[in-house]
Amino acid sequence: MGTMLSGVATNRYYLFFLTVVLAILLAGLGSYGLAETSEARYAEISKEMLNSKDYLNPKLLGIFHFHKPPITYYITTVGYRIFGVNEFGARFFLQIAIVLQMALVYGMAQLLYNDRRIAITSGLVYFAMPLVLISSRNLTTDAYLTTFILGALYCWQYYTSKGKIVALYLFYVLVALALLTKGPVALLFILTYIIVYKIIFKRSSKISIHHILGFGLCLLLGSSWYIMVVMNNPGLWHYFVEKQLLSRIASHSFNRSKPFWFYIPLIIGLTLPWWWIIPQNFKRSTNKFLNIGREDRLLLISSVCLFLIFSVFKTKLVLYILPIFWMLAILVAVQLFKVTNATRNILNLAYAFLIGCLFLGILGLWLLKPEFIQISTATLVISIILVIVFVALFLYVDKGIPEKPAILGASFGVALILLSTSIMSHNGSTFNSTKEMIGFINKITPKENKTIVVYDYLLSSIPVYSGDNPITLKLRNNTTNREVQFQKNQEWKDDLWDINDAVMVSRLDSLTRSPNTYLIINKKRGFKDELKYLEPHFKNRQEFVKWLVLYNK
DSSP states (O other): OHHHHHHHSSHHHHHHHHHHHHHHHHTTTTSSOOBTTHHHHHHHHHHHHHHHOOOSSOEETTEEOOSSOSHHHHHHHHHHHHHOSSHHHHHHHHHHHHHHHHHHHHHHHHHHHOOHHHHHHHHHHHHHOHHHHHHHHSOSSHHHHHHHHHHHHHHHHHHHHHOOHHHHHHHHHHHHHHHHHHTTHHHHHHHHHHHHHHHHHTOOOOOOHHHHHHHHHHHHHHHHHHHHHHHHSTTHHHIIIIIIIIHHHHSOGGGOBOOGGGHHHHHHHHTTTTTTHHHHHHHHOSSOGGGSOHHHHHHHHHHHHHHHHHHHSSBOOGGGGGGGHHHHHHHHHHHHTTSOHHHHHHHHHHHHHHHHHHHHHHHHHHHHOOTTOOOOHHHHHHHHHHHHHHHHHHHHSOTTSTTHHHHHHHHHHHHHHHHHHHHHHHOTTTTTBOHHHHHHHHHHSOGGGOEEEEESSOOTTHHHHHSSOOEEEESSOGGGOOOOTTOSSSGGGGTEEETTSHHHHHHHHHHTTSTTEEEEEETTTOOOGGGGGGGGGOSEEEEOSSEEEEEEO
């Protein structure tokens, strides 16, 4: 088996592995609805961009939405053009991004360590990381940002190692694309790695004409969209700097403020069972920390610095630290070739335990049939097949080879992807999708003859499924606080009603008496006491997992 695995460590076999991964990522990709709020928001903005042909000014439900640069929207519109405006089209290029990341992880490991076995193991470990898999299931900027960051660093590393000028220009182009994906935050990941590399490897910075031209190209491309939208929208530059950059770093903006320690339990949980082998291996090393390999120090120090930087920032979401995980994956892969067989056996057993827990959880839910989630027989059958495959790998792959924990980890990643897709396809409402609810409304009333009203919550996916914008009733929920200062007229008020205003309450009173009107209320938040008198105006009601629909036929 060891001889066979030495043969497996080739570009050809890794390419085959990436092809299988892509097929697994695409399986059932369009079988579950768009999730509120982030995925639905990106999907709807891209749809409106495609329909309006305005690729400069992103809009959400008809209102300018300048929270993010446009690259994610552009990529999604391409998916729509190829596959139609649907879930598969929205998510397709996310899967391409994940596969590209795995190829780049392989390439980075190969450049740093010049060892194909380490490179392939790095890719396997990366695919075993749950956060990577989460990013493939939910349309946001993070998967694309990570791809551009990884691509830029690979080109920079290739230029540093091989001296190819074309790689230097590609580096600057990819940095520009990263800036057009999520703004200046992309530079933190890129510059941190480069600065740590130069310090550890004692490399001086030599500026050539190609650096100057490349930087100019990067500046031109990376700032192009910002310059154009600021020219068309006075005051937008202040909005970018104050609201979208500084407030995310230092203030409690967008209701995403988290404590300093927020990422600590997440890192531990999302890197299980890998995380403990790194400190364990360093501890048992006879050398001091500063005498470990320079490549190991590069990855470890870079990831720790980035972890601390993002811990200091007030605004935190779990996917913000996704661009750190490629470094952790390579670092883990390297340690697998250094630790003892006993340690690797513990990792093997850990994955056996995890796959067993996953199967028992699905079996238990299938038998108990709780109201909050449905486990289909097809999901159970898939889980049984996956357990059989895992057991075969566990028994067949030689326990003495360093790659075995990574192989088992990747198979666990496959199980997470296939099972989560199957579960979400049968539990859309549980996972915050409006597809089932709007499908119910569409069956009662044709798309063109109804009015959908959402109480104190922004449901961005409704137009994707209903064909028209809903009326959003604004009260106090943060999702309904829209940035309307850049609107050219007052048309936005047709779909955004401030019901703190007595005039709007009067309009709502009249609307609730009209036929083919649907009022959607979040069951957890309920309805304002002062407006409860409106409920009897509706003759029918239908409950979903998270929503109550009141309506008149």
